[in-house]
Amino acid sequence: MDRRDFIKRTAALTAASYVGINLPHGLGNLAQGADAETWVAGTCRLCGVGCRLELGLSKGKPVALRGIADSRTNLGYLCMKGTLFYQLIGHPDRLTQPLYRARKDQPFQAISWEQALDIAAREFAGAVKAHGNDSVAYYGSGQCLTEETYLFQKVMRGGLQTNNVEGNPRLCMASAVGGYLSSFGADEPIGSYADIEKAECFFLIGSNMAEAHPVVFRRLLKRKRENPAVKVINADPRISPTSRLADLHLQFRPGTDLALLNAMAWVILEEKLHDPAFIDDYCVFKAGKGDTIDLAAFRASLDAYTPEKTAAICGGNITPGVIRTAARWFARSAGTMSLWCMGINQRRQGVWANNLIHNLHLLTGQLCKPGADSFSLTGQPNACGGVREGGGLCHILPGHRPVVKDALRHQVEDAWGIPRGRIPAKPGLHTMAMFQGVNEGKVKAIWINCTSPAQSLPNADLYRKGLRRDDVFVLCTDIFPTRTTELANLILPTAFHFEKTGVYGCTERRSQLTPKAVDAPGQAKPEVWIVREWAQRLAKELGDPVIARTVEPFAGLEPDAALPEAIWNEYTQKLTGGRDNDLRGATYKVLRQMPDGVQWPAPTEAYALTGGTVRKFVRGLDPIADEEAKGSDKPFIFYGPAHADRKLYIWQRKYVGAAEEPDQDYPVYLSNGRIVDHWHTSSMTGRIPALMRANPYAYIEINPKDAARLGIAPNDMVEVESRRGKTTFPAKVIEGPMEGMVFVYWHDMDEERMINKVTMDAYDPGSKEPEFKISACRIRRVSGPKALKPFIVKL
Amino acid sequence: MPIGGFVIQIDAAARPEVLAPLGKMPEVEVYGDDGKGNLVAVLDCDTSQRMEKVVEEIAAVGGVFNVGLVYIHAEDEVASIAAGDYVPSRRTHPRREQ
Numbered sequence: 084m085d086r087r088d089f090i091k092r093t094a095a096l097t098a099a100s101y102v103g104i105n106l107p108h109g110l111g112n113l114a115q116g117a118d119a120e121t122w123v124a125g126t127c128r129l130c131g132v133g134c135r136l137e138l139g140l141s142k143g144k145p146v147a148l149r150g151i152a153d154s155r156t157n158l159g160y161l162c163m164k165g166t167l168f169y170q171l172i173g174h175p176d177r178l179t180q181p182l183y184r185a186r187k188d189q190p191f192q193a194i195s196w197e198q199a200l201d202i203a204a205r206e207f208a209g210a211v212k213a214h215g216n217d218s219v220a221y222y223g224s225g226q227c228l229t230e231e232t233y234l235f236q237k238v239m240r241g242g243l244q245t246n247n248v249e250g251n252p253r254l255c256m257a258s259a260v261g262g263y264l265s266s267f268g269a270d271e272p273i274g275s276y277a278d279i280e281k282a283e284c285f286f287l288i289g290s291n292m293a294e295a296h297p298v299v300f301r302r303l304l305k306r307k308r309e310n311p312a313v314k315v316i317n318a319d320p321r322i323s324p325t326s327r328l329a330d331l332h333l334q335f336r337p338g339t340d341l342a343l344l345n346a347m348a349w350v351i352l353e354e355k356l357h358d359p360a361f362i363d364d365y366c367v368f369k370a371g372k373g374d375t376i377d378l379a380a381f382r383a384s385l386d387a388y389t390p391e392k393t394a395a396i397c398g399g400n401i402t403p404g405v406i407r408t409a410a411r412w413f414a415r416s417a418g419t420m421s422l423w424c425m426g427i428n429q430r431r432q433g434v435w436a437n438n439l440i441h442n443l444h445l446l447t448g449q450l451c452k453p454g455a456d457s458f459s460l461t462g463q464p465n466a467c468g469g470v471r472e473g474g475g476l477c478h479i480l481p482g483h484r485p486v487v488k489d490a491l492r493h494q495v496e497d498a499w500g501i502p503r504g505r506i507p508a509k510p511g512l513h514t515m516a517m518f519q520g521v522n523e524g525k526v527k528a529i530w531i532n533c534t535s536p537a538q539s540l541p542n543a544d545l546y547r548k549g550l551r552r553d554d555v556f557v558l559c560t561d562i563f564p565t566r567t568t569e570l571a572n573l574i575l576p577t578a579f580h581f582e583k584t585g586v587y588g589c590t591e592r593r594s595q596l597t598p599k600a601v602d603a604p605g606q607a608k609p610e611v612w613i614v615r616e617w618a619q620r621l622a623k624e625l626g627d628p629v630i631a632r633t634v635e636p637f638a639g640l641e642p643d644a645a646l647p648e649a650i651w652n653e654y655t656q657k658l659t660g661g662r663d664n665d666l667r668g669a670t671y672k673v674l675r676q677m678p679d680g681v682q683w684p685a686p687t688e689a690y691a692l693t694g695g696t697v698r699k700f701v702r703g704l705d706p707i708a709d710e711e712a713k714g715s716d717k718p719f720i721f722y723g724p725a726h727a728d729r730k731l732y733i734w735q736r737k738y739v740g741a742a743e744e745p746d747q748d749y750p751v752y753l754s755n756g757r758i759v760d761h762w763h764t765s766s767m768t769g770r771i772p773a774l775m776r777a778n779p780y781a782y783i784e785i786n787p788k789d790a791a792r793l794g795i796a797p798n799d800m801v802e803v804e805s806r807r808g809k810t811t812f813p814a815k816v817i818e819g820p821m822e823g824m825v826f827v828y829w830h831d832m833d834e835e836r837m838i839n840k841v842t843m844d845a846y847d848p849g850s851k852e853p854e855f856k857i858s859a860c861r862i863r864r865v866s867g868p869k870a871l872k873p874f875i876v877k878l
Numbered sequence: 879m880p881i882g883g884f885v886i887q888i889d890a891a892a893r894p895e896v897l898a899p900l901g902k903m904p905e906v907e908v909y910g911d912d913g914k915g916n917l918v919a920v921l922d923c924d925t926s927q928r929m930e931k932v933v934e935e936i937a938a939v940g941g942v943f944n945v946g947l948v949y950i951h952a953e954d955e956v957a958s959i960a961a962g963d964y965v966p967s968r969r970t971h972p973r974r975e976q
Binding site: 087090091092093094095096097098099139146147148149150159160161162163166167170301304305308309772773776777 | 881882883884885887907909910914915918919920922926927929930943944946947948949950951952
């Protein structure tokens with residue numbers, strides 16, 4: 084048997100182990116000696132699912148990735164992105180040395196780290212001296228490790244005395260945060276992926292999880308295939324690859340889902356499908372900004388959303404009958420699990436849309452029991468762990484502490500050993516305000532870490548103008564050139580996944596450790612080292628010893644393991660105790676023993692070694708619920724920090740349409756989303772040949788009726804124009820988007836195909852999350868098919 | 879030359895109809911199944927591009943619901959990238975000036 088046979092049999096065994104098949108030929112023994120010399124346990128890097136995997140090394144080089152069959156997140160499955168990202172380790176396009184230019188029309192010059200850190204410190208200190216503390220800003224990412232986000236925000240808040248700390252989760256998850264806090268009093272889902280295998284009904288709304296979360300979708304697929312009686316409802320104006328699983332597809336006019344959700348609530352109450360005991364025990368009804376109302380008033384408010392009235396509002400295939408069917412399936416199943424993502428969150432009324440999904444669960448008691456949960460899917464691997472929990476947004480400090488709460492702010496200052504009052508009491512600029520501040524020249528120095536706002540912000544051209552200003556210093560830390568590094572003064576090369584050590588916290592409150600397995604290329608460094616060295620210089624530039632104090636506990640620690648562990652220890656041990664995301668038990672020592680990670684709350688190491696809390700708020704399953712029960716005879720204790728009354732809120736929320744509805748000038752709805760093979764702005768996946776070949780450029784999906792009306796044939800070039808800009812794509816004529824709507828994939832970084840030049844930058848008044856998903860446009864055929872080539876930004 | 883391990887989910891009642899065309903695909907080896915609609919297969923292809931094509935061909939077979947990749951080995955492809963013999967992506971548009 085040659086080496087190739089060994090590898091093939093390893094592949095077969097790995098696949099067989101997922102489905103419990105015993106293969107012949109005694110392959111189990113053979114596999115033990117096959118292929119990689121070392122396997123290093125960690126997580127995937129390319130979405131919010133948190134797939135557990137192992138990186139295979141041969142002679143110290145990455146040669147393979149594999150799933151692990153007993154994984155609690157992915158059951159061993161990986162998607163193509165997750166299977167291939169090892170190719171980015173050592174990729175020839177990697178940034179490997181600091182690059183600088185004083186003016187943005189100059190070419191970059193390679194400089195040393197000493198020079199780079201001095202420049203970064205000088206520019207930020209200079210902005211603070213000349214324009215005040217709020218003239219500097221940090222814009223991070225849901226892909227940064229928790230240790231990185233935590234340390235950046237610590238230096239910015241405690242050192243530079245500004246809450247101008249933001250991250251790209253503002254663009255994707257902020258509405259989910261607002262929804263969880265206002266409905267349940269606590270951020271992040273109550274249940275877990277494990278509910279998928281128990282659910283009898285799935286309500287998928289605003290999510291094309293078949294492409295955006297393919298591994299979780301595979302769990303749904305398996306559940307449905309093995310239990311055909313399980314019902315799947317898919318609510319989406321577009322028939323997507325996710326819709327193939329649905330028993331019932333609800334296709335409604337974009338933005339009318341708020342009416343649809345209210346109509347389902349109306350049916351639930353009208354047909355007495357609700358759970359009066361659950362409502363009496365745990366819920367109160369709320370209206371406006373928090374006025375308590377009673378059930379009768381709530382019910383009366385839904386009379387505007389009878390199935391008949393709502394069908395007229397929603398259009399599409401929505402009839403009174405399908406609304407009733409959906410409501411009945413939702414309410415009557417033994418366990419209903421809702422899953423949603425950007426179609427709900429990236430909306431002007433994103434928080435309200437989240438509230439209305441939660442309402443259905445609260446009315447029916449579809450919560451806190453196996454298979455029942457209101458479960459927001461997350462887009463990035465550490466939007467939850469790093470940004471939502473670690474203090475990565477302008478209004479939240481570590482441990483889910485609102486900035487505006489004096490006592491909580493002082494807890495953080497005390498933990499850091501800095502004077503009280505050092506952290507400003509006022510939240511900083513949220514993402515859209517931050518880049519507006521750049522446009523206006525109010526933000527003079529901005530650090531953009533591991534994300535590309537020049538491509539990912541809505542109405543991107545408007546904000547690129549600001550980033551081009553020569554009086555705004557733009558610093559980018561990244562692994563590859565992007566549309567944003569094109570606008571930078573200083574580019575600092577960073578280590579990639581498995582080239583550094585740290586924790587990701589995925590969708591289901593699960594923190595997982597990925598250790599360094601290989602060296603970063605060239606002079607690339609872990610961000611935690613960069614921040615520490617920068618802060619020390621910053622302290623000297625500004626003559627402020629408190630800045631130095633923010634990194635003092637980490638002085639001299641080697642950056643590959645000791646430094647991130649010390650940062651994690653500070654965060655978890657000093658700032659999560661007594662909070663709902665208690666991670667004190669999830670030490671590096673425990674995480675190294677638990678390749679599946681730990682779900683919070685996990686107050687002790689002994690408890691964390693069980694895996695942590697699968698379902699929050701349930702006595703017997705959640706140690707905080709047990710502790711907080713205090714003589715209660717109820718099975719659930721809703722101790723969420725945002726609701727002092729420990730109640731769950733059923734909100735009266737009226738239907739409000741999109742910020743920009745189609746009109747005579749721009750008569751078509753525009754929406755956009757992910758394609759399975761690409762991630763965000765494709766700066767990584769665009770460099771993996773198999774993925775780029777699969778989808779070399781974005782295209783526009785057009786309903787056949789619209790295409791016929793406009794004389795558009797498949798592959799014709801079609802211009803999409805809004806009030807903000809225009810782009811051109813090849814046409815795919817398909818029964819996907821409903822009539823009067825087009826859909827575009829958003830990953831493409833080609834100047835002619837960047838859809839965010841067209842999208843809408845109106846945002847939710849509560850969450851400040853922009854309405855990427857709905858805007859008005861007009862389309863026209865500009866030519867027949869044209870040869871196109873893929874494009875990736877290079878230096 | 880990548881090697882991939884796959885779980886192919888099929889209509890269990892259509893097992894013979896699925897296995898027949900798979901047996902004619904030279905790059906596909908079916909190692910076993912569980913009788914409930916899960917087939918374990920290995921794809922040994924010259925290039926990852928070719929593997930994508932074969933996956934599409936399998937997915938198009940009647941009775942196949944899903945072709946799920948669970949393992950991939952591409953050591954030689956990585957080596958060729960490291961050696962500079964294989965450049966995974968290339969600039970195809972002229973540089974745009976700031």
